[in-house]
Amino acid sequence: MSIPSVVARQPAEEVHSSSFARDVIEGLTARPKRLPPKYFYDETGSRLFEEITELPEYYPTRCELAILRAHATDMARLLPPKTALIEFGSGSSKKVRLLIDAAPAIAAYVPVDISAQWLNEEAARLRRDYPRLTVLPVAADFTQAFRLPRSVAALAPAGFFPGSTIGNFEAHQACAFLQHAARILGEDAILIVGIDLVKDPKILNAAYNDAAGVTAKFNLNLLARINRELGADFDLASFCHQAFYNRERARIEMHLASRVRQQVVVCGRTIEFRAGETIHTENSYKYTVESFGALARGCGWTPVDAWTDADGYFSVQALRAAK
Ligand code: SAH
Ligand code: AVI
Numbered sequence: 001m002s003i004p005s006v007v008a009r010q011p012a013e014e015v016h017s018s019s020f021a022r023d024v025i026e027g028l029t030a031r032p033k034r035l036p037p038k039y040f041y042d043e044t045g046s047r048l049f050e051e052i053t054e055l056p057e058y059y060p061t062r063c064e065l066a067i068l069r070a071h072a073t074d075m076a077r078l079l080p081p082k083t084a085l086i087e088f089g090s091g092s093s094k095k096v097r098l099l100i101d102a103a104p105a106i107a108a109y110v111p112v113d114i115s116a117q118w119l120n121e122e123a124a125r126l127r128r129d130y131p132r133l134t135v136l137p138v139a140a141d142f143t144q145a146f147r148l149p150r151s152v153a154a155l156a157p158a159g160f161f162p163g164s165t166i167g168n169f170e171a172h173q174a175c176a177f178l179q180h181a182a183r184i185l186g187e188d189a190i191l192i193v194g195i196d197l198v199k200d201p202k203i204l205n206a207a208y209n210d211a212a213g214v215t216a217k218f219n220l221n222l223l224a225r226i227n228r229e230l231g232a233d234f235d236l237a238s239f240c241h242q243a244f245y246n247r248e249r250a251r252i253e254m255h256l257a258s259r260v261r262q263q264v265v266v267c268g269r270t271i272e273f274r275a276g277e278t279i280h281t282e283n284s285y286k287y288t289v290e291s292f293g294a295l296a297r298g299c300g301w302t303p304v305d306a307w308t309d310a311d312g313y314f315s316v317q318a319l320r321a322a323k
Pocket of ligand 1: 114
């Protein structure tokens with residue numbers, strides 16, 4: 001494999017000790033090969049995800065925005081006075097604007113995201129548009145322990161987890177996340193969560209195989225990021241995007257398939273690929289309103305309300321943390 005001509009190499013020690021390098025090596029030496037989807041979101045990945053949300057085939061964002069437009073007032077009623085709204089995986093913070101507009105109780109907004117630069121830019125935009133709202137971005141991995149800003153201690157926390165990002169977890173990880181969120185938000189707190197629903201596989205397959213190829217670019221950017229940040233030598237042209245609905249498991253699977261038999265060097269390790277061998281990069285689980293409600297019940301949350309769009313493609317569900 002040829003080494004890309006411009007590679008932002010970090011000092012070797014830093015690279016090998018970083019959790020990114022560790023997770024990449026662990027995933028690429030596993031059978032089958034896999035990579036954690038949270039690494040999609042560097043600056044380029046965040047921009048590509050925003051492009052995905054505008055695609056005609058990618059219905060989830062449009063449907064969730066329609067639900068929020070229709071029901072933000074009902075959701076706002078569930079929030080206590082002086083709410084600190086904590087959004088997990090805030091991305092463009094576009095959806096939360098609908099909640100903020102409907103809920104004067106929201107005194108502070110704490111967007112939490114792993115994509116630090118993107119997070120800070122979006123927080124600056126929000127501060128400009130909502131000068132009376134306290135906006136306190138936290139750059140963190142939301143699956144790990146992180147500190148809430150001290151100034152929200154006097155407020156009542158509530159959670160917002162849109163986008164069906166929870167669908168990118170396995171059921172046991174979704175449950176661990178819900179328990180973690182209950183600890184962060186506290187007893188009796190409300191969590192408003194977006195959940196993509198099981199539907200005709202044709203619609204699902206199209207949403208992850210868009211005609212313009214943006215989802216393919218988003219998927220391949222993971223390899224480009226490994227080249228950029230870890231000095232690896234993936235030849236992007238020799239991998240292709242694959243996405244398909246796995247009906248038994250009610251999930252979209254995304255993979256990167258090697259077009260040829262090849263070797264790639266990552267952090268000094270040689271990784272062998274057979275022709276056709278894939279790296280499993282993402283699952284996107286689809287639920288029914290009932291199946292997600294049952295999962296939440298088993299992990300310390302009580303479903304209190306649920307809303308869907310006119311086609312029944314997507315749902316927004318309100319949960320309350322059990323006492
Ligand atoms: N909430 C937005 C964005 C969803 S995309 C929407 O509904 O449109 C998923 C977002 O979660 C991205 O912004 C990504 O950077 C963030 N993310 C993914 N895994 C994360 C993790 N483990 N910790 C923190 N943020 C994460
Ligand atoms: C963020 N997450 C819920 C998106 C999804 O639909 O699983 C990420 C995505 N992957 C491909 N397209 C969009």
